[in-house]
Amino acid sequence: MILPKPIQDLINALSRLPGIGPKTASRLTFFLLTAPDDLSKDLAAALSAIKSETTYCQTCFNITTSDQVLCEICRNEDRDQEVICVVEEPLDVLAIERTEGYNGRYHVLQGALSPIEGIGPDDLRIRELITRVSGEGVHEVILATNPSMEGDATAMYLRQRLASLPVRTTRLARGLPVGGDLEYADQHTLLRALAGRQDMGD
Numbered sequence: 001m002i003l004p005k006p007i008q009d010l011i012n013a014l015s016r017l018p019g020i021g022p023k024t025a026s027r028l029t030f031f032l033l034t035a036p037d038d039l040s041k042d043l044a045a046a047l048s049a050i051k052s053e054t055t056y057c058q059t060c061f062n063i064t065t066s067d068q069v070l071c072e073i074c075r076n077e078d079r080d081q082e083v084i085c086v087v088e089e090p091l092d093v094l095a096i097e098r099t100e101g102y103n104g105r106y107h108v109l110q111g112a113l114s115p116i117e118g119i120g121p122d123d124l125r126i127r128e129l130i131t132r133v134s135g136e137g138v139h140e141v142i143l144a145t146n147p148s149m150e151g152d153a154t155a156m157y158l159r160q161r162l163a164s165l166p167v168r169t170t171r172l173a174r175g176l177p178v179g180g181d182l183e184y185a186d187q188h189t190l191l192r193a194l195a196g197r198q199d200m201g202d
């Protein structure tokens, strides 16, 4: 059966999302076709706003609304300025915030080093991190990149880059599922890993 173009277009677009195959994309498309009008209108508005009304925090590169220069956490005076937790993605910030066991600030690298994918230090927010740590009276940098090969390599690299600065560098304790993403770790495991963080050796 040849589908009308608007339907095929939506199926194609949805299929490009992670975790959604052609079958799920078709099911969602036909669901929207028969669902109340306001659902597709809300969805369309939200999809368009996600790009036009958000931006990156100028300090930590977490996601924030486009009318703000700094994210909510960087604006919060009650957060400890002396500790920076370095993560790969904004979703990792959410994961750590959910533990309610951390009151410092963050730095979102926007990825991890990956020679295979051609992602080098200049593709991440590493230069900005070094600048922050050099200038802001930071006492500790917690390297909370994912417990994966790329995450570990990124942590090792950052450890070297930070070695010449008067700052304590720690890494989340082992116990997080290896190869997994921080965002999928359960709250208690993550809280334990945070509390048991260890100084990184040279």
Ligand SMILES: [Zn+2]
Pocket: 057, 058, 059, 060, 061, 062, 070, 071, 072, 073, 074, 075
């Ligand atoms: Zn921020």
